[in-house]
Amino acid sequence: MGKQKQKADLLPGTLDMLVLKTLTRGHLHGYAIAQLIQQLSEDVLSIEEGSLYPALQRLELNGWIDGEWGVSANNRRARFYTLTPEGRKQLNVERERYRQFTGAIARVMGTV
């Protein structure tokens, strides 16, 4: 399934962080999460939307998000995800790690 990579390849592990971050805005369904990531990144980050679902399962298994079936804005059944307190903590952890990571890369790139 190597076709149609993201426009900008996501750094490994960042999808989880992005999902957690978008969920800080309240409870959202899968489609909304994908839309939001794309919009916020000003269309730079475009994920293969199907990959969202294994990620959501992973987060749910770890207890960082909760899923609940509900009705969407246009009156359709959808599953809404919310951030749990553990998820919020995890977001901080991942943000910190991301900061260190990008900082390190920036330093390397700056010295050249």
Added chain:
Amino acid sequence: MNATFERLRRRLRYWLHQSERQRLMQEEMQLHLEAMAVDLIAGGMPEQEARAAARRKFGNLMLKSEESRETWIARWMSDAAQDLRYTLRTLRRDTGFSILTILIIALGIGASSTVFSVLNTLLVRPLPFKDAQKLVWIANKTKEEGDLSGQTLQVSLFLDLRKHNKSFLDIAAYFAFYGVGDTVLTGNGESERLSNVPVSQNFFPLLGVQPQIGRYFSPEECKWNGPKAVMLSHGLWERRFGSDPNIAGKPITLDGQAVTVAGVLPASFDFGSVFAPGSHIDLFSPFPLSAETDRWGNTLALVGRLKPGISLQRAQAEASVLGVQITKAHPKKNGIDPKIVSLSQHVAGKLRLPLIILACAVGVVMLIVCANLSNLLLARTAARQQEMAVREAVGAGRYRLIRQLLTESLVVTGCGAILGAALAILATRGITHLTAFNVPLLSSVRVDTGALGFTLLVAVITGVLIGLAPALQVAIRPLTASLVQRGSSETRGQTSVRGVLVISEIAFACVLLVCAGLLIRSFLHVLDVNMGFQPETAASLRIDPDRRFSTQPQQNAYFDEALRRVRTMRGVEAAGLADGLPLGHNRSWGSPAKGQVYTPDNYPVSFVRVVSDGYIKAMGMSLREGRDFTERDTPKSKQVIIINEALARRLWPRQNPIGQIIQGDCGGDRQVVGVVGDVRHIALEQGSGSEMYIPIRQCQDWGTLDLVVRSRLPIAVLASSLDAQLRPIAPDLPKGGLRPLTDLVDRAVSPRRFIVMLLGGFAGFALVLASLGIYGVISYSVGRRTQEIGVRMALGASTGTVQRHIVTQTLALAAAGMAAGIVVALGLARWLSGMLFGVSYGDPLTFLGTAAVLLAVALFAGYLPARRASRIDPIVALRVT
């Protein structure tokens, strides 16, 4: 930690609602796709194009959903679960087949686990003592196996050996001539005969057996005429003393005397099972190592503990040298020539060969089981060729198919193993209760973790082995061919594989049958041996006189009265007394002819029995010359003796022994008044040695007293009337002591019977499996060739021709298997020689018999399908295409 637990909890919840969650996930993704499409359409894209674009952007839905599921359940797990579900469905569809295979495996695994448990207990597991591998058995060297007097040691010589050696931490001893049921316990309920073994003070400390309650014997108690003390076995303590925790130090009454209980031994200590298989010991008393006991002659059986770092060989070398020195230092005593073996070898040594043979036999049975099931499964895979092809066509990987087949065979063997383990547990339970069997340590045989591990291992190996052939079939066959071809089909290669499997089954069964046949023939020969006495319609009862009758006249009066009372009973043909019965304990004394000079190597020694008149007749022995004893052979009359033919030949070859004189141990010179036939005193398999009989009224050197009665009365009737007759003169007579003499023989042949039973069972099982194998292959080939047979019959073949054809095919298989089996059996049977009696390992009768049995079974197994074939209606057969 907590997070891990939470994850596990969520996982479990997912597993429980797996299919529901899976469905919801799909729905969610579907909704996502639709929302994408709707947005694109709203942006002005045509609907079809929009949907395609959405799907492109989303990626492979199936794959993502699989991936999502894998978050919760590892791939291999869900695959395995699927295989398992499928397997169970297949097995349920084919209930008969599944039950048959599971049963076959269960029997095979049950048998091998049982044999493993026995083997483990007798040969592998250390004896139940501290540091048991350091323990050795020290016996005197003797020419005659089983001659107890020759193997034991005199007290003073033992003390010397113990003092001067440098190889042993210590050497302990027990009194080898203890009598079973010698001691009478009174008070606290009915009087009861108990078995007491006198032991040296250091016996229990040496073995590392700690009393559960109380203490070891004190040095004071181990002196001649010291304070009386005993240690109780755990069983007696529970049974007679209600597990009284304060028993230590209390007196109990034994043989009318107060004796202090020093302690109680732990339940784990079972003297009988190690030192005297098949017997039960209740008590232990201290054996004084004093000048008095020294005069008793050879009495001690020795157990030693090697010092750390000292090998058996070194200890033996030193002991041999010491033996010569000690013998020189005591020229008047019996001499010592120690022979040292490890205690475990002493205990299980004689059983090593039979047990290894049993283990091999059970291994062969397992091989047959595998061959048989492999065969059955092969037949099924052939029938399932199409199913496999379909599954492959819709995308199942070949690897997955093979795994499916292996899962199936592992599930079947798994079920079989569980059932087999249950069978093994039942069987070992049964074995521990075979108290009548003269086999050591049987009571401690159990299915332990080792045995369960072994069962598991066997199950897995079996599962893989039987699944391998069908799996390989799948691996190498182009399955698509099966899709094209309608109907079940079998390649030539597969047919030959199955033929080879059946032939090897028959060969293995043949080997087992030959071995079992040889052993059964030996067993029959042993039973057929002329023992020198007739155990049928005779019974024995312990009637030791009351301790109050201590003088010889008192005792002789008791003998007279007892014999008179018994002989007046209706239905009693003969009655006599003896100090011991054949095939039990024995002792031997010197028996030189008066006036002869012998070298030490040549000095005649004979088994001795102290008996009354009537004993010879009651035992059914034959009086060859002279007369029996009479009640007039008393201390005041001439000292007489009866000898057996072997001793007569030995002392006075080609002369008339009657009237000759033997210099005996008890009462000096004795005149031979009679010659009797030889009696097998040690074992049925072992020829008789020199034997002599001394009249009980002339010799007080006897320990116990058995009454032998010959009568055709039923044993229960005899027991109650004997009890009524003897109770007035022997009030302490315990109830239920009357034993038929056939018990003696049964006990003596019990180890042999044990092996014969097991091996015979295995051979029978193998035979059934082999015949199933033949039947399976032939009936399968008949089914496959229905059309061909139909054509033949349409063209004029008679039912006879068709039957003959198929029976010939069967016989060809059987003949090939038998040929291979007989060649192998001829090679292997040599190993059995040590266990054979009266037959040679190449015994033609056994081989011919085996061949006949196998042929008959093969004919029968082949005849059923042949008959079915001959009833094929050509029209029906040809129409079915």
